[in-house]
Amino acid sequence: MAASSAAASEASGRTTEDMMTLVDPLIPALRRYARTLLRDRANADDLVQDCLERVVTYWHQRRSAATARAWVFTILHNLAMSRLRQGARRGFSVPLEDVDEGALARPPDQEHGLRRQDVLRALDRLPDEQRSVLLLVSVEDLSYAETAAALDIPIGTVMSRLARAREKLLRDMEGNAAGAAPRPTLRRVK
Amino acid sequence: MSDRPITEEDLHAYVDDALDAVRRGEVEAYLARHPDAAARVSAFAEQRQALRSALAPFAEEPVPPELDLARIIAARRRPSRSLWRSAAAAVLLFALGAAGGWFMHQPAEPAGGIAALAQEAAANYAVYAPDYMHPVELKAADSGELLRWVSERLHRPVTAPDLSPSGYRFMGGRLVATAHGPAALFLYDDDHGTRLAMLIRPMAVEGKTPMSEHAQGPLSGFAWADRGLGYSLVADASPQILHPLADEARRQIESKAAG
Numbered sequence: 001m002a003a004s005s006a007a008a009s010e011a012s013g014r015t016t017e018d019m020m021t022l023v024d025p026l027i028p029a030l031r032r033y034a035r036t037l038l039r040d041r042a043n044a045d046d047l048v049q050d051c052l053e054r055v056v057t058y059w060h061q062r063r064s065a066a067t068a069r070a071w072v073f074t075i076l077h078n079l080a081m082s083r084l085r086q087g088a089r090r091g092f093s094v095p096l097e098d099v100d101e102g103a104l105a106r107p108p109d110q111e112h113g114l115r116r117q118d119v120l121r122a123l124d125r126l127p128d129e130q131r132s133v134l135l136l137v138s139v140e141d142l143s144y145a146e147t148a149a150a151l152d153i154p155i156g157t158v159m160s161r162l163a164r165a166r167e168k169l170l171r172d173m174e175g176n177a178a179g180a181a182p183r184p185t186l187r188r189v190k
Numbered sequence: 191m192s193d194r195p196i197t198e199e200d201l202h203a204y205v206d207d208a209l210d211a212v213r214r215g216e217v218e219a220y221l222a223r224h225p226d227a228a229a230r231v232s233a234f235a236e237q238r239q240a241l242r243s244a245l246a247p248f249a250e251e252p253v254p255p256e257l258d259l260a261r262i263i264a265a266r267r268r269p270s271r272s273l274w275r276s277a278a279a280a281v282l283l284f285a286l287g288a289a290g291g292w293f294m295h296q297p298a299e300p301a302g303g304i305a306a307l308a309q310e311a312a313a314n315y316a317v318y319a320p321d322y323m324h325p326v327e328l329k330a331a332d333s334g335e336l337l338r339w340v341s342e343r344l345h346r347p348v349t350a351p352d353l354s355p356s357g358y359r360f361m362g363g364r365l366v367a368t369a370h371g372p373a374a375l376f377l378y379d380d381d382h383g384t385r386l387a388m389l390i391r392p393m394a395v396e397g398k399t400p401m402s403e404h405a406q407g408p409l410s411g412f413a414w415a416d417r418g419l420g421y422s423l424v425a426d427a428s429p430q431i432l433h434p435l436a437d438e439a440r441r442q443i444e445s446k447a448a449g
Contacts, residue, residue: 015322016263024259028249031257035248049256056259056266058383060322075382082428119244137206138238139245144208159199166202166234173237 015059022068023055029140030076036123036135037080039096047083051076070146073136077150084128096124122172130165133158196220201227205234266320303395304402304420308413310368311389311422312406314375318364319385319426326362326377336363340374340390346419348390349446350376351439358386358435370394386425386432388439393420401436403429412436417447 030051034044054075062071098120123131132151136142137158144162148155196217203209204217221228255261318325328336333350341348343365350360358378366375366389373391393415404411404422410429413422414436421443423436 016260019263020259027253027257027259031251031253032245032248036245041251045254045257049262052257052259052262053266054383056263057320058379058385061379061383078382115240116244116247119240123241123244134241135245138241144203144206159202162202163198166237169237169241170233173240 019056019059023052023072026069026072027052030072033073033135033140034076034080036096037128037132038083043083047079048076051079054079067146069140070142070150073140073142073146074150077132077136096120118173122169125172126165126168130161130168133161134165134169137162196227201231202234205231205238303393304399304413304415304422305404306369307389307391307393307415307420308402308404308411308422308424309406310370310373310391311387311411311413311424312404312409314366314368314373314389315385315387315409315424315426318366318375318377319387325385327364329362330360331362333360333362340365340372343372344374344390344392344419346392348374348419349443351388351442353378353386353435353438356435356438357381358384361385384425384427386423386427386435389420389422389424391420392418401433401440403433405429414440416440416444 027048030048031044034047034051035041038044038047051072055072058075062068123134126134129151133147136147136150137144142150144155144158148158151158153161194216200209200213200217204214204221209217221231328339337348337350340363350363352360354360357380359380361377361379363374363376366373368389368391370391373389376388376390378386378388397415397418399415401412401414404413406424409424409426410432411422411424412429412432413420415421421439423432423439425432
């Protein structure tokens with residue numbers, strides 16, 4: 001009995017260590033993904049907290065085939081989708097709440113700030129399912145296969161949504177740039 | 191060099207650095223010959239970079255204390271208060287039921303037998319579903335033995351519904367104590383780690399009831415009785431997810447009993 005409880009506490013010590021090593025460094029990225037999907041900081045952090053609690057509860061059930069990063073993002077994405085569905089039923093929608101620049105180590109310069117607003121606005125206009133694919137692949141560094149697993153869609157669908165998202169973002173941002181200020185942009189050639 | 195034509199997918203995989211060295215070389219050779227494709231690829235690469243730097247500030251904001259992982263881990267080691275409250279309520283029901291049985295010589299099932307069943311299911315979920323070490327006593331591989339065991343103790347044939355078509359694998363189960371005698375507890379889980387618990391025990395009063403919904407703090411549950419057995423399916427999930435699973439479980443149990 002003493003031996004088994006010692007083994008149990010050793011196992012739980014190892015579990016804690018694994019989670020701190022593999023999950024703790026993901027928290028900033030989880031907040032970024034949640035923020036981009038839910039748009040508002042309080043809701044996004046609440047979602048990330050919910051996600052971390054599930055990660056801690058179900059850590060031992062993680063399939064070893066999946067990387068911790070992909071597994072945690074899968075949980076976060078599923079929680080985000082169920083909140084978005086609830087939100088859609090209540091019919092609310094808010095613009096992406098920006099960072100509190102005072103809280104940042106280095107504030108963005110003005111030129112970069114304007115460009116950044118263009119990107120965020122264009123991203124906001126993407127259909128949800130394209131936005132998720134684009135973010136998981138381009139920003140959160142999930143592989144195509146991991147993204148397919150996280151979103152529970154075939155890999156071919158990941159590729160086609162990625163291509164559509166990139167084309168649409170390109171068109172939207174070219175439109176912005178043309179309308180706002182003359183700026184050299186790459187013209188797409190068919 | 192392979193003869194596979196360069197596809198749209200290759201161009202995106204090139205942007206995401208998801209190609210092996212050979213294919214990357216082939217794509218580079220293709221781009222050198224096709225300036226229009228090269229322009230698109232560089233626009234995509236620039237866009238990818240713009241996206242990363244536009245979103246970077248969201249990851250740089252200071253992390254609030256609620257998201258301190260060490261704290262969340264420590265808190266999870268102690269079952270949450272709301273779960274304990276459900277467990278405490280079940281213990282209280284046990285005490286009331288026992289006292290009722292002792293003093294009044296009545297069947298020890300308080301008013302609303304289904305509600306008591308739902309409480310007991312939530313209390314057992316709170317104890318076993320978050321368990322890291324031994325959530326089940328007999329695993330799914332030993333389900334024959336598990337079903338023989340609980341059927342023997344419940345004095346009637348008990349079956350475990352198959353929820354795998356809905357994405358929930360049978361993990362196994364155990365015999366548990368309730369205020370109303372022994373019960374079978376079955377656990378299920380899905381790929382995202384969500385666990386469901388199903389509690390089954392004989393009902394002293396209700397032989398058959400419609401499906402009813404019960405919320406216990408963060409848990410939702412659906413309970414019903416059929417042919418003298420009470421069933422309660424509980425999970426830390428929304429009722430919208432759980433309801434169809436409970437309907438499916440009931441359908442299977444009834445068709446098995448009829449057949």
